Amino acid sequence: MFIRMLCSGIRRHLRVHNGFTAVPVRYYEDPHKGYRPYWNKGEGNYGSTLGKQSVVHVQRARESILSLVKTIPFTDKDSAFNIAEYGAADGSTSMAIFGELLMTLKDHHGPNTQFQIIYEDLELNDFKSLFKRISGIIPDPPSYLLEMDNVYVLASGTNFYKQCVPKISKDEFVNTNMSLCYRTMKEVRKPFDDKTSPVSRSGLTLLSAEAAVNPDVFYNIWREKKDKAGIDDREEFARMYVSAHRNWSNSTFMNGLSDSRSQEEKEQIVDGLYGDVKERLSRMNPKVFKDDGKMIYIVIRKE
Numbered sequence: 001m002f003i004r005m006l007c008s009g010i011r012r013h014l015r016v017h018n019g020f021t022a023v024p025v026r027y028y029e030d031p032h033k034g035y036r037p038y039w040n041k042g043e044g045n046y047g048s049t050l051g052k053q054s055v056v057h058v059q060r061a062r063e064s065i066l067s068l069v070k071t072i073p074f075t076d077k078d079s080a081f082n083i084a085e086y087g088a089a090d091g092s093t094s095m096a097i098f099g100e101l102l103m104t105l106k107d108h109h110g111p112n113t114q115f116q117i118i119y120e121d122l123e124l125n126d127f128k129s130l131f132k133r134i135s136g137i138i139p140d141p142p143s144y145l146l147e148m149d150n151v152y153v154l155a156s157g158t159n160f161y162k163q164c165v166p167k168i169s170k171d172e173f174v175n176t177n178m179s180l181c182y183r184t185m186k187e188v189r190k191p192f193d194d195k196t197s198p199v200s201r202s203g204l205t206l207l208s209a210e211a212a213v214n215p216d217v218f219y220n221i222w223r224e225k226k227d228k229a230g231i232d233d234r235e236e237f238a239r240m241y242v243s244a245h246r247n248w249s250n251s252t253f254m255n256g257l258s259d260s261r262s263q264e265e266k267e268q269i270v271d272g273l274y275g276d277v278k279e280r281l282s283r284m285n286p287k288v289f290k291d292d293g294k295m296i297y298i299v300i301r302k303e
């Protein structure tokens with residue numbers, strides 16, 4: 001029934017072009033009512049109007065972008081460094097900053113580094129102008145692509161509230177989360193203080209509850225090496241920290257990844273994750289990162 005309705009619906013809204021082509025063009029009853037850029041496609045209208053203002057907005061963030069981009073870990077040099085612009089319009093706003101970004105990254109990671117630039121926008125976006133700008137057909141602002149090797153440009157006509165590029169999937173993202181609950185002293189005491197609670201009624205009584213702060217051993221090892229030997233070994237600090245916490249957290253990430261992936265692929269993703277964390281950590285000041293353990297010790301008696 002549903003299929004019959006669908007077929008008759010399609011027939012009703014099918015217009016066959018009677019000229020040369022035998023390829024039917026399908027039009028749907030409810031034409032897309034969403035956002036679509038005003039003016040003719042392919043004329044670079046965004047960049048010659050609002051884009052001029054947007055370029056000025058980017059300038060304010062220029063220095064931070066160019067310095068922070070160097071802190072993004074890029075460990076697997078055989079793969080491509082991905083840069084995406086979400087809501088790219090005709091690519092005019094980002095043209096200059098992307099050129100500078102690429103120069104900075106090539107300088108930082110080496111001239112043979114490969115880059116994949118993804119321009120993302122809605123399906124009715126003016127991608128024609130985007131490609132005309134990138135290829136230099138619309139020459140202003142000048143396209144970085146004409147000047148650079150190893151840079152590959154792609155476009156994605158996908159709503160950015162959906163997944164636009166392969167990365168782990170949304171389910172995997174959710175499944176690799178872990179829930180932790182740190183209780184306050186009041187919460188820890190509550191089942192004992194409440195004499196009607198199942199805990200109290202089972203004959204358990206609280207003899208003492210004491211809060212304490214235990215020093216971060218990894219921080220202390222780092223500081224001692226620095227104070228005594230004058231070596232600021234942040235790499236070792238990061239390695240110790242990540243090894244310690246990978247010990248208990250590794251399985252959460254492995255188990256949360258989809259079983260459609262091979263074991264090897266899962267290991268590669270999880271290795272990459274911890275590798276990134278380690279690299280980021282090694283660039284942080286251990287004094288700022290250090291994480292003293294706040295513990296509550298309780299002594300309980302069973303009647």
Ligand SMILES: C[S@@+](CC[C@H](N)C(=O)[O-])C[C@H]1O[C@@H](n2cnc3c(N)ncnc32)[C@H](O)[C@@H]1O
Pocket residue numbers: 035051054055085086087088089090093120121122125158159160161
């Ligand atoms: C004002 S333009 C910004 C263009 C450019 N990024 C800039 O900063 O000048 C906003 C762009 O976001 C796009 N956009 C809006 N909602 C979107 C969505 N849900 N998914 C993808 N793109 C979207 C529009 O199509 C439009 O091209």
